[in-house]
Amino acid sequence: MKVRCIAVDDEPLALDLISKFIEQTSFLTLEAKFDNAIAALGFLNQKEIDLVFLDIQMPDLSGMELARILEGKQSPNKPRIIFTTAYNQFAIEGYKVDALDYLLKPFSYEEFLKASTKAFQYIKQSKDSKLDHGSTSHTGADFIFLKVEYQLVKVMLQNITHIEAYKDYVKVYLKDKDSPLLSLTSMKNMEDLLPQERFMRVHRSFIINLDHIDSVARNVVQIGGHQIAVSDNYKDNFQRFLSQWTG
Numbered sequence: 001m002k003v004r005c006i007a008v009d010d011e012p013l014a015l016d017l018i019s020k021f022i023e024q025t026s027f028l029t030l031e032a033k034f035d036n037a038i039a040a041l042g043f044l045n046q047k048e049i050d051l052v053f054l055d056i057q058m059p060d061l062s063g064m065e066l067a068r069i070l071e072g073k074q075s076p077n078k079p080r081i082i083f084t085t086a087y088n089q090f091a092i093e094g095y096k097v098d099a100l101d102y103l104l105k106p107f108s109y110e111e112f113l114k115a116s117t118k119a120f121q122y123i124k125q126s127k128d129s130k131l132d133h134g135s136t137s138h139t140g141a142d143f144i145f146l147k148v149e150y151q152l153v154k155v156m157l158q159n160i161t162h163i164e165a166y167k168d169y170v171k172v173y174l175k176d177k178d179s180p181l182l183s184l185t186s187m188k189n190m191e192d193l194l195p196q197e198r199f200m201r202v203h204r205s206f207i208i209n210l211d212h213i214d215s216v217a218r219n220v221v222q223i224g225g226h227q228i229a230v231s232d233n234y235k236d237n238f239q240r241f242l243s244q245w246t247g
Helices: 012-023 036-045 063-072 086-096 107-135 186-193 232-245
Strands: 002-007 027-034 051-054 082-085 099-105 143-148 153-154 161-166 169-173 179-181 199-204 207-209 213-217 222-223 228-231
Touching: 002 012, 002 036, 002 082, 002 107, 002 207, 027 036, 051 063, 051 107, 063 082, 082 107, 086 169, 086 207, 099 107, 107 143, 143 179, 143 228, 161 186, 161 222, 161 228, 186 199, 186 207, 199 232, 207 222, 207 228
Parallel strands: 002 027, 002 051, 051 082, 082 099
Antiparallel strands: 143 153, 161 169, 161 207, 169 179, 199 207, 213 222, 222 228
16 A cells, blocks of 8 residues: 655755655655645645645644644545644644644654654554445454554554543543553544444443443443443434344
8 A cells, every 4th residue: 555645845955855755665655745735735625645744834824724624624535644843842732633743853764754654554544444334344454543642552443442532532441451541532533443333432422342332221331340321312323233232
């Protein structure tokens, strides 16, 4: 698989360096490069791209503003972002717009390759999962990558018991850990990432792994020591699952 990329930076030397790094990386392909975010947005509205290497401080439309526009799109195929900037104060804000990584200028090819490899694994897993959703049987990846603090962590799907919304984060509960993983992402992103035949949203604040249900009573699901309510908005889907589960 090749990851389709664009580079966006208003500094000519930085743009040329990022473009060179992309071109010498076997699993990346450079589709275009832009010296301003407005032109990049126009291109992204016309062509499907997997990954954007994006500077933050740019005139007219900043990289952060472009990232917010992309994050607001409802398309499941919106590109992922790796920020490239000389300003480290944007790191936390970058993760709030679901950026995959953050390269602080000046960065080496080794640092670029490390971030790109994480992106490749994330994008490949996401595409594999989407392909599986369109099939009648589940033969997809057995793991996902989650952003935990400043790294991508590989998590086996079978170990996830349930997921809970927590402010701007989600708590991912695992059967082999006492404490949940805290990931800066949204419940909607988790729904898109997880295979629908194994995971179900039962509440605004909860997604459950159907394989880990211990019991159900009066629209309350028991998973280990946790009781999770099934809200009215999700009751119909859950009842359909229960009818199949009970035969």
